[in-house]
Amino acid sequence: MNTLQINNLSKTYPNGVKALNRINLKITNGMFGLLGANGAGKSSLMRTIASLQEPSSGSITFNDSDIVKNPEHIRKHLGYLPQEFGVYPKISAEKLLNHLAVLKGILDKKERKEQVTALLQQVNLYQHRKKSVYTFSGGMRQRFGIAQALLANPQVIIVDEPTAGLDPEESNRFLNLLSEIGENVIVILSTHIVEDVKNLCPRMAILSDGEIISQGNPTELVASLEGKVWTKIIPKKDIEIYKKAFDVISTKLISGDTQIRVLSNSKPEEGFSLITPNLEDFYFATLFNNQQKKA
Numbered sequence: 308m309n310t311l312q313i314n315n316l317s318k319t320y321p322n323g324v325k326a327l328n329r330i331n332l333k334i335t336n337g338m339f340g341l342l343g344a345n346g347a348g349k350s351s352l353m354r355t356i357a358s359l360q361e362p363s364s365g366s367i368t369f370n371d372s373d374i375v376k377n378p379e380h381i382r383k384h385l386g387y388l389p390q391e392f393g394v395y396p397k398i399s400a401e402k403l404l405n406h407l408a409v410l411k412g413i414l415d416k417k418e419r420k421e422q423v424t425a426l427l428q429q430v431n432l433y434q435h436r437k438k439s440v441y442t443f444s445g446g447m448r449q450r451f452g453i454a455q456a457l458l459a460n461p462q463v464i465i466v467d468e469p470t471a472g473l474d475p476e477e478s479n480r481f482l483n484l485l486s487e488i489g490e491n492v493i494v495i496l497s498t499h500i501v502e503d504v505k506n507l508c509p510r511m512a513i514l515s516d517g518e519i520i521s522q523g524n525p526t527e528l529v530a531s532l533e534g535k536v537w538t539k540i541i542p543k544k545d546i547e548i549y550k551k552a553f554d555v556i557s558t559k560l561i562s563g564d565t566q567i568r569v570l571s572n573s574k575p576e577e578g579f580s581l582i583t584p585n586l587e588d589f590y591f592a593t594l595f596n597n598q599q600k601k602a
């Protein structure tokens with residue numbers, strides 16, 4: 308079993324932005340979903356775990372080895388798909404993956420060839436291996452990205468907002484691929500898309516303003532809202548009135564009218580109906596409660 312242990316981790320950038328504030332997390336094998344809005348600090352946390360930047364304080368250990376003191380240890384076992392992969396050189400996907408394999412330390416030519424071929428097949432790009440990644444669609448690029456992250460059998464795989472910008476079909480294909488990677492490694496999926504976490508991750512955390520505001524098993528977290536989420540269709544113009552009167556956690560436009568979702572232990576007023584909460588409700592309710600606490 309692999310274990311990433313994050314203790315009291317904080318990161319303040321030189322410009323004074325406090326991107327991470329006393330993060331505590333224990334992550335073991337399997338898929339871990341890190342959910343948060345833009346700017347919540349997800350990439351900062353991913354980059355710090357990947358040892359691409361040092362924390363300001365706190366510690367991260369990977370299988371009891373301190374990654375700040377000994378970054379080589381995690382780097383050897385890490386596969387990382389960053390949010391921005393940068394510019395792709397105009398060489399074939401196969402050549403590029405082969406080159407990246409050399410950088411990952413797979414020096415034996417035969418072994419490298421075998422891994423490159425197997426990975427291109429696994430991510431369903433083998434038939435496109437002679438094409439330049441430059442010409443790939445967004446989904447194909449992300450699948451190439453996961454292939455390079457899987458080089459040299461990593462024990463920790465970090466994927467930072469991998470489905471942003473993908474159409475639903477490509478996104479689905481990518482997530483299925485991720486879930487196949489196996490239960491024997493740590494996979495950290497950072498995303499602002501609740502759906503991505505719902506079906507894939509047995510453990511998750513919500514990050515907001517650099518702080519973990521909730522963590523646990525998605526099904527159990529959602530169950531904690533059972534009997535507390537109410538919905539009503541209201542005229543769009545009344546939104547502010549309802550927001551003042553009730554704990555409105557989300558609003559959705561439905562053919563010109565607005566569906567609001569409200570957090571309440573009992574029926575808020577006539578016209579509200581109780582609904583079975585989903586992970587999106589839990590996410591919004593957690594952000595809402597956190598804001599209330601801070602206000």
Ligand SMILES: Nc1ncnc2c1ncn2[C@@H]1O[C@H](COP(=O)(O)OP(=O)(O)OP(=O)(O)O)[C@@H](O)[C@H]1O
Nearest residue numbers: 320322324326343344345346347348349350351352
């Ligand atoms: N290198 C940096 N220097 C200064 N500030 C930074 C740096 N990187 C990120 N930040 C700031 O830190 C905060 C967290 O950013 P981060 O990119 O970690 O969030 P995120 O959750 O990944 O958001 P996004 O989904 O938009 O990438 C933001 O306020 C951001 O502007």
